[in-house]
Amino acid sequence: MEFSLAYNSGMSKLMEQFEKQGDKENSSFFNEYLPLIYDRREQSGLDDLISKMRAVVIQVGPDDGLKYLEELYLMTPYRFHALYENETHRIYVLRIKPEQPDYIIVEPLSEDYYDNVSCMNGLFPRGCEKRRTKYLGEIFQVSDLAEVVKVLQSQQIRFQKAENVKNKFIGNENFRFTEPSYFTANVVGYTESDLLDYEGLGLGKRLDLDADELERLEKMDALQKHFGLLDLIYGIDHLATRVFCGSREDAILEFLTMSNYYYWGSFNIEEMNSSTNVCRNPQVKNELHSPAKVFTANNTPFYVNSVKDLASPTEDFVRNFGRRMHHIAYEVEDGETGGLKNIDYVVGKLVESDIPFLAKVIGECKDIPDLKQIFSKASKHSVLITEYDQRCKNFGGFFTKTNVAELTKAAGEDEGLKTMVGD
Ligand SMILES: [Fe+2]
The missing domain is CATH 3.10.180.10 (2,3-Dihydroxybiphenyl 1,2-Dioxygenase, domain 1)
Known part of the structure; x- marks a missing residue:
């Protein structure tokens, strides 16, 4: 099949359907190839x-x-x-x-x-x-x-x-x-x-x-039911991979090449010198049915950060652990239990059960749509962090900039070059 000329349409249906979100700018390479990748996917049949x-x-x-x-x-x-x-x-x-x-x-x-x-x-x-x-x-x-x-x-x-x-x-x-x-x-x-x-x-x-x-397993099942957590945690909302600074656009475009997802947008997290980049499945209305794929990367590579004294927790993680999945996020039901926001209730009970968390629940959830989030410490068994998200009053996104800055900072303090008890 002949593709080369057919890819020059420059505006795929997916780009018309989903307006790009976020404030992080992409390179001219990214902007040129994103619609071409969508077009190639459609024409080669992968989308179907x-x-x-x-x-x-x-x-x-x-x-x-x-x-x-x-x-x-x-x-x-x-x-x-x-x-x-x-x-x-x-x-x-x-x-x-x-x-x-x-x-x-x-x-x-x-x-x-x-x-x-x-x-x-x-x-x-x-x-x-x-x-x-x-x-x-x-x-x-x-x-x-x-x-x-x-x-x-x-x-x-x-x-x-x-x-x-x-x-x-x-x-x-x-x-x-x-x-x-x-x-x-x-x-x-x-x-x-x-x-x-x-x-x-x-x-x-x-x-x-x-x-x-x-x-x-029955013992843990009984404990979770005793605390009333089972019905409050829905399932996987997003999967967040950390990559080196220079791999951000490649990671997104490569994943879009191999999947039927679309690029939702990128958000600059200035304070942490990083960005959060989100891809979603166009076939589902609810992420629980096909979770979003998130890629996080530093804005500048580690070797220049001392010049302007920029933060580097995301790239430090990648240098210490390798490019890899960093956390799996679960959606928590919006509402309250025992006078607490559900996420605060869930985390309180998990802490009682000796599950360690990084910092506290972040986000306010007062009168406007908002998001409360927290990171657990990395699991000793999977090296994965568990994130919990409560979207209050139908909050529409995956994060808020303030939350991500605080979460990234808290995780960074736990991801240094110290020794973990290994397998
Ligand atoms: Fe996340």
């Missing part, structure tokens, strides 16, 4: 072939799987759905509702397991503390897997091949995963399955949790 995000995939260290499940049982509405074991991994599938993405945790069976994730993590002083542990990427449902792979390969996107991949979940023939991105270190996965039923997908031997494992 790809639908919603159906799962997120996280690799944890050996023996961290169940501990991570216990944490998720307390902090999120995710519940155990199925367990499989293949030649290399235990695969835990967790679910909230069928219409929301599943949470897939892959846990290496062997203490000696190392793969390409370990190599990437090994490059960074704090990434190497938990070398097997990393958010891997998302899985999108597609109507024709072979066609998606063919189209993306023709656009120079590379895929991981079963014969070269150590992780047998990533090498499964019912899925195809891109190579880890040079810009984000995340992969994008595709499957023809709606992932409502994992039988027949070759995930390995189906297992049951044993009595001890079930008891551990």
Whole structure:
């Protein structure tokens, strides 16, 4: 198919449909290629072939799987759905509702397991503390897997091949995963399955949790219900990846090349010398059904920051841990419980249960639409921060500038070059 001239329309339907938000300026390269990428997607059929995000995939260290499940049982509405074991991994599938993405945790069976994730993590002083542990990427449902792979390969996107991949979940023939991105270190996965039923997908031997494992999860389930948290936390709202300053536009455009998302906009967070950049799925009205993808980067690279004494917590994180998923945000129901805003109530109960948070809940939520937000400390099992968001009075965005500045600062204080107890 001949594309080159056809891409010069310069104004795709998606750009007409969704007005760009935010105040962060993009380069002329970005402004030139964004509509061309949309046009290429439409003409190559990808927009029609790809639908919603159906799962997120996280690799944890050996023996961290169940501990991570216990944490998720307390902090999120995710519940155990199925367990499989293949030649290399235990695969835990967790679910909230069928219409929301599943949470897939892959846990290496062997203490000696190392793969390409370990190599990437090994490059960074704090990434190497938990070398097997990393958010891997998302899985999108597609109507024709072979066609998606063919189209993306023709656009120079590379895929991981079963014969070269150590992780047998990533090498499964019912899925195809891109190579880890040079810009984000995340992969994008595709499957023809709606992932409502994992039988027949070759995930390995189906297992049951044993009595001890079930008891551990039931205990956390009972605790969450006792506190009344289950109905207050909805599900994943957005997934936020941190990248190096120079990779910001590449990270956005590459993700837009490989998905059916659109660029919502970029916001300058002056105080923290960073920006927050958001992509959303045009097929859903509610992010819970296909969460937003957020990319965060410094405005200037670390090596010039001393010239003007600029803040650098975002790039410090990337230098310490590597480019990677930084946090997963959950939406909290708007309203009050026991005289407190729901988010304050939820966080208060989690703190009582020894879940550590960075700073306090930020944002006011008085008489106008507003957002209250908080970051947990990074999980010992996934290295991921959990963000909670309460959108008061139908607040329409993903953050406020003041909130993000305070959250970024609080996280920065916890993400320095100190030692974490590793796997
Ligand atoms: Fe966030």
